Amino acid sequence: xxxxxxxxxxxxxxxxxxxxxxxxxxxxxxxxxxxxxxxxxxxxxxxxxxxxxxxxxxxxxxxxxxxxxxxxxxxxxxxxxxxxxxxxxxxxxxxxxxxxxxxxxxxxxxxxxxxxxxxxxxxxxxxxxxxxxxxx
Amino acid sequence: xxxxxxxxxxxxxxxxxxxxxxxxxxxxxxxxxxxxxxxxxxxxxxxxxxxxxxxxxxxxxxxxxxxxxxxxxxxxxxxxxxxxxxxxxxxxxxxxxxxxxxxxxxxxxxxxxxxxxxxxxxxxxxxxxxxxxxxxxxxxxxxxxxxxxxxxxxxxxxxxxxxxxxxxxxxxxxxxxxxxxxxxxxxxxxxxxxxxxxxxxxxxxxxxxxxxxxxxxxxxxxxxxxxxxxxxxxxxxxxxxxxxxxxxxxxxxxxxxxxxxxxxxxxxxxxxxxxxxxxxxxxxxxxxxxx
Numbered sequence: 454x455x456x457x458x459x460x461x462x463x464x465x466x467x468x469x470x471x472x473x474x475x476x477x478x479x480x481x482x483x484x485x486x487x488x489x490x491x492x493x494x495x496x497x498x499x500x501x502x503x504x505x506x507x508x509x510x511x512x513x514x515x516x517x518x519x520x521x522x523x524x525x526x527x528x529x530x531x532x533x534x535x536x537x538x539x540x541x542x543x544x545x546x547x548x549x550x551x552x553x554x555x556x557x558x559x560x561x562x563x564x565x566x567x568x569x570x571x572x573x574x575x576x577x578x579x580x581x582x583x584x585x586x587x588x589x
Numbered sequence: 590x591x592x593x594x595x596x597x598x599x600x601x602x603x604x605x606x607x608x609x610x611x612x613x614x615x616x617x618x619x620x621x622x623x624x625x626x627x628x629x630x631x632x633x634x635x636x637x638x639x640x641x642x643x644x645x646x647x648x649x650x651x652x653x654x655x656x657x658x659x660x661x662x663x664x665x666x667x668x669x670x671x672x673x674x675x676x677x678x679x680x681x682x683x684x685x686x687x688x689x690x691x692x693x694x695x696x697x698x699x700x701x702x703x704x705x706x707x708x709x710x711x712x713x714x715x716x717x718x719x720x721x722x723x724x725x726x727x728x729x730x731x732x733x734x735x736x737x738x739x740x741x742x743x744x745x746x747x748x749x750x751x752x753x754x755x756x757x758x759x760x761x762x763x764x765x766x767x768x769x770x771x772x773x774x775x776x777x778x779x780x781x782x783x784x785x786x787x788x789x790x791x792x793x794x795x796x797x798x799x800x801x802x803x804x805x806x807x808x809x810x811x812x813x814x815x816x817x818x819x820x821x822x823x824x825x826x827x828x829x830x831x832x833x834x835x836x837x838x839x840x841x842x843x844x845x846x847x848x849x850x851x852x853x854x855x856x857x858x859x860x861x862x863x864x865x866x867x868x869x870x871x872x873x874x875x876x877x878x879x880x
């Protein structure tokens with residue numbers, strides 16, 4: 454008379470060897486993963502975000518020029534709200550600036566973005582740097 | 590006279606079939622709403638609809654169909670037995686999901702005339718994946734009757750590895766569903782940035798514990814039992830640990846699909862997978878109970 458009994462499943466007593474194999478492989482994977490993270494926890498010290506910017510390409514767009522760049526975070530901590538400013542320098546003078554903000558630049562990772570300038574960067578120097586960040 | 594009776598019976602049978610199918614469609618629509626609404630009202634998913642890479646969207650849509658077929662075969666949209674019927678039910682569920690997603694997104698003013706077609710289609714289509722799982726589940730969970738048929742279906746299977754594979758498959762569906770629910774939000778990424786590796790190891794342990802307890806310890810309806818004399822760790826190794834790996838893999842797949850793994854270091858990828866693996870593990874365990 455128990456209605457629920459039909460939906461209770463009982464695992465078989467004599468499992469297929471494949472089940473043990475899958476189980477063993479899974480156990481190894483999980484232990485390896487946890488071990489790696491634990492190692493990370495013990496070995497890696499947390500370092501503050503450190504930024505490095507590489508200019509990738511300059512393209513002509515409708516009202517000016519687009520400078521694509523990649524920002525690297527060499528620290529282990531993730532930075533949020535990373536403000537980046539690009540300066541176009543001609544003859545030692547800053548003639549134009551452009552800014553953008555990254556939501557996140559994860560630790561030991563990079564993010565890409567672009568800045569728009571109305572003057573041609575050709576013949577000048579473009580300097581892109583991070584202005585600041587917050588902790589996520 | 591015997592012939593006439595037969596025809597009448599046939600017609601009555603057809604009417605009953607049509608009635609059952611209509612009821613099934615209505616339940617499917619209800620299921621699509623219940624399971625789909627949280628995602629239909631998630632801003633990030635609307636954005637993903639137009640910015641996510643098309644080939645990843647395509648893979649998700651194509652992968653969803655066989656998944657639905659297996660799910661349909663398991664729970665039955667209207668007492669499914671053959672694979673062709675399962676395919677039909679899966680396609681119906683997918684169709685209901687697309688229609689419901691389109692209707693709700695239009696209702697909410699998210700899909701409007703004059704928007705680029707790729708935008709509208711992308712938004713609808715990505716919502717249709719979780720909604721279609723909901724449409725199939727709606728039939729099984731809101732239905733109530735006809736449950737004995739699927740139970741009987743199971744007992745016919747005597748091939749161990751097939752039913753074991755099926756079990757893992759069901760866990761994958763549960764994990765996929767809950768992962769898709771949670772993954773689009775920015776919180777998953779934010780949490781993985783906030784967590785230290787210590788938090789991550791604790792999350793792994795807790796995920797496995799919760800998964801195991803859900804299925805074996807807490808006596809939910811549909812909970813699994815071990816035969817007397819079988820040590821607990823047997824089930825842990827054979828079902829829970831593989832289930833957790835499946836949940837992690839589904840997390841990785843969902844994160845990749847949504848473009849959350851691009852330009853990220855392996856350590857960060859693993860952290861996000863573990864974060865998303867937590868709801869994934871709960872989903873996988875729930876799937877074992879429900880399906």
